[in-house]
Amino acid sequence: MLWIGYVVYTRQQRTIRLLTRQKADIVKQVQHLERINQQKVNLFSLISHDLRLPVVRLKQQLNTLKQASPATAPIDQQIRESEEQVDQLARMLTNLLDWSVVQMKGLPTNPVQVDVSVLTAEVIADVSTQLKHKNIRLINQVSASTWIIADRYQLLCVVRNLISNAIKFTPPHGYVRLYTKTAGESCIWLTVRDTGIGMSADEVACVLSAPVIRSGTQGEPGTGLGLLLCRELLGDDADALQLTSQPGKGTSVSVRLVTADKPTP
Incomplete structure (x- = not known):
């Protein structure tokens, strides 16, 4: 033993x-x-x-x-x-x-109170050359002092991509519209809608799952990463970005954002 x-x-x-x-x-x-x-x-x-x-x-x-x-x-x-x-x-x-x-490595997230109306105005100023070049009208219906909680840089990147895509795939003399809509007690939808060439249901499924390189209405180049990057930046919630489109009838992309109270002076 x-x-x-x-x-x-x-x-x-x-x-x-x-x-x-x-x-x-x-x-x-x-x-x-x-x-x-x-x-x-x-x-x-x-x-x-x-x-x-x-x-x-x-x-x-x-x-x-x-x-x-x-x-x-x-x-x-x-x-x-x-x-x-x-x-x-x-x-x-x-x-x-x-x-x-x-x-x-993932982008570091720093949630802060963001005024959506100020951020969208900043993006619109950045894309003003695109708008003039294609003679596209941008209708900004985002209400003043619309406060949300988000990482400002990441949201800026998302909104810039969505607006740039809308301009890219809209023929000259079309329009792009921005607006917000309440989504429950603590959320809103920020929507970018265009009068562009649109996509079929199969094309929508593709652009949301893998890079799809498509030229714009005036041959503008792209990487096909815009929407995928937006989804990555919006986090793990797969429903935070919704896209609807029809060939020849334009595209609408909505982003769900968490609302916040207006900061006190």
């Missing part, structure tokens, strides 16, 4: 030492992978900065040229077209970089 007990004890100790070594090896591997991942994140941050900077500088240079040349000069039209192309490049680059960050 003593011999059997000794054998069992010896085997247990051997097993414990083996498990301890394996655990130590796993810890080292995890630490190594964490260092590699952090290096990738740091490298990606540097690359993101280096990619954005030339686009920003080019935009500034075009703006300087536009202000220096007479409005009637032939070069003025070329500058405006170049500005539009730079804006398209900037939007595509932003979507690609934001999507990559979300896939690598």
